[in-house]
Amino acid sequence: MSSYDPLDTAVLENPYPVLADLRAHTPVCWHPGMRAWLLTRYADCVAVLRDHTRFARDRRRAGAEVPAPSLSVQSLDPPDQASVRSLFMNALHAQDLHAIEARARRLLAARFDRLAGCASFDVMAEVASPLAVTVISDLLGVTSPDVATFGRVSDAIMRSMDGGLDPSVVEPGRVAREQLSALVESWFQTSGRPGLLAHVRAHAPASEVQELYVRNTARVMFQGGYSTLVAAVGNAVHTLQKHPTALDRMRDAAMLRTGVDELVRYDGPVQGTSRIAMATCQIGGVTVTAGQTVTVLFAAANHDPEQFPQPDQLVLDRFPNRHLGYGWGSHSCLGTVPAQMALRALVTSLLHHPAPLVTAGVPRRRRTATMRTFETLPAAFRL
Ligand code: HEM
Numbered sequence: 001m002s003s004y005d006p007l008d009t010a011v012l013e014n015p016y017p018v019l020a021d022l023r024a025h026t027p028v029c030w031h032p033g034m035r036a037w038l039l040t041r042y043a044d045c046v047a048v049l050r051d052h053t054r055f056a057r058d059r060r061r062a063g064a065e066v067p068a069p070s071l072s073v074q075s076l077d078p079p080d081q082a083s084v085r086s087l088f089m090n091a092l093h094a095q096d097l098h099a100i101e102a103r104a105r106r107l108l109a110a111r112f113d114r115l116a117g118c119a120s121f122d123v124m125a126e127v128a129s130p131l132a133v134t135v136i137s138d139l140l141g142v143t144s145p146d147v148a149t150f151g152r153v154s155d156a157i158m159r160s161m162d163g164g165l166d167p168s169v170v171e172p173g174r175v176a177r178e179q180l181s182a183l184v185e186s187w188f189q190t191s192g193r194p195g196l197l198a199h200v201r202a203h204a205p206a207s208e209v210q211e212l213y214v215r216n217t218a219r220v221m222f223q224g225g226y227s228t229l230v231a232a233v234g235n236a237v238h239t240l241q242k243h244p245t246a247l248d249r250m251r252d253a254a255m256l257r258t259g260v261d262e263l264v265r266y267d268g269p270v271q272g273t274s275r276i277a278m279a280t281c282q283i284g285g286v287t288v289t290a291g292q293t294v295t296v297l298f299a300a301a302n303h304d305p306e307q308f309p310q311p312d313q314l315v316l317d318r319f320p321n322r323h324l325g326y327g328w329g330s331h332s333c334l335g336t337v338p339a340q341m342a343l344r345a346l347v348t349s350l351l352h353h354p355a356p357l358v359t360a361g362v363p364r365r366r367r368t369a370t371m372r373t374f375e376t377l378p379a380a381f382r383l
Pocket of ligand 1: 229336
């Protein structure tokens with residue numbers, strides 16, 4: 001069996017060979033460092049994600065304490081989760097996403113014009129972060145926080161997701177969560193612009209518990225949505241640079257629609273998620289004991305040849321493409337539609353810019369296990 005260290009430099013560079021090896025030889029394997037069963041086969045991953053009765057997200061069901069500020073759409077399970085999830089889902093559907101996409105395109109066009117003369121710039125700081133902050137603030141109907149300051153808060157929270165592997169990131173994560181809470185609280189103290197949050201507040205049932213879930217979910221949506229979108233934009237730009245004909249093929253509207261999903265399958269940001277087995281069961285012939293953690297590795301499932309022919313190729317018109325890049329089941333991504341929209345805005349803006357965006361230095365992956373992203377991605381517009 002391959003030993004899997006998600007923070008190893010070679011794995012950060014390219015995790016797919018080691019994940020393929022695990023899938024081929026030990027598709028359900030115990031990882032002592034993570035204290036979890038790792039699942040790498042698409043079918044096993046989907047079976048766990050769709051069965052929230054046997055595999056819990058809500059750790060209270062396994063007897064753990066979950067502090068009140070952590071109770072959100074992300075940490076609850078059905079039936080408790082249902083009301084808050086549908087509240088946010090309905091609010092999302094009530095937003096004018098075409099207008100948000102058009103504003104995202106205008107933002108990118110202006111940024112690209114300004115960056116056109118630079119010998120080199122960092123795609124993460126200059127393109128991905130401002131795009132993500134703008135799209136999510138616009139969607140929620142809140143004033144955009146300062147991109148650099150918010151980026152630092154979000155990064156500390158993102159790094160703390162790897163607290164099990166690196167305890168030094170836990171305390172900075174706690175401090176950053178307090179800063180994020182203060183920001184979100186300020187949105188609830190004002191009357192609020194029209195947008196997703198105003199819709200949620202107008203329709204939320206009046207109960208203390210629901211109010212807590214709503215505030216916590218607003219926080220998850222803003223920070224989680226921001227960090228995954230930043231990572232997805234960086235990964236997409238990098239993949240497009242490695243496949244020089246791909247961008248041009250996405251001039252076609254149908255190819256653009258399927259292509260942005262394929263970019264997330266091919267090299268998506270969220271590497272995995274965990275659930276707790278509520279009863280002793282068998283997964284792929286292996287006995288998983290009640291109370292043990294099962295980690296679904298999205299990145300591995302998305303390259304499973306049993307589900308995706310030519311899994312390591314970028315197939316822009318792949319169909320069907322039921323990838324797990326946005327998760328699956330009761331915890332699947334609430335921001336899939338705005339994320340697809342932001343990625344489309346990125347691709348069309350790159351296509352409209354007169355000069356191609358080329359690599360202008362050595363990209364550096366961030367040393368994080370849960371989120372696959374770049375620390376820096378140097379590029380330049382050059383004819
Ligand atoms: C390309 C960008 C994005 C990707 C790849 C992505 C991916 C994911 C994945 C894989 C999950 C499921 C995690 C799990 O099962 O534990 C998830 C959940 C979630 N995402 Fe996203 N996401 C993206 C963008 C966004 C955006 C822009 C927002 C907000 C506007 C957002 C909000 C959420 C929320 C609130 C959840 C938790 C849902 C729940 O637990 O019920 N995401 N996302």
